[in-house]
Amino acid sequence: MTNILRVESSIKGEAAVSRRLTGRIIDRLRTADPSAKVITRDLAAGMMPIDGNWLGAVFTPADQRTEMQAATAAYADALLAEVKAADILVIALPVYNFGLPAQLKAWIDQLARKGETFYYTEAGPVGLLTGKRAIVAYTSDGTRLGSEIDFASGYLRHMLGFFGITDVEFVAADAIAFDGDSAIARGETQIDTLAA
16 A cells, blocks of 8 residues: 655645645546555644754653653654655645745754654765655746746755655646646646656
């Protein structure tokens, strides 16, 4: 059975084009594997940012944590467990102000834990979340995927790779403001040609 983690990040909810695309990706994957299990994490519903308490919590041994640290660590551990259990990550990446939504950045920050998702060697960092596939639904009003003003896709690809997830594919409904119907159709066509 394939475990799929669907990560939504648009503040537009059901009206989001990125959610429409992630839904289509999930449908494609489940057609290929009807037994696939899908877990959805909607980041727009609220994300706990990392702070000093988080740092103390996740790097304090479990038996030495305060009650507040234990709650913070439990939240971080739950997010991490979802990613570790997933074979495929389907990530919504709506572009806000040329970059990632704050809640998607907060999710990445929660995952960036030395010894859990990466470690350092003299040759450089090594990601620990290997053997996973990520499919990213990139949407934007005016920013084209891979353009000089796209600061979102490169960062997300880099961080996934930093964690060891190097099989990353993007489907894009970009520059929607110029021709929305065509942009969305292009994204849907890319999904329909994805290897399931």
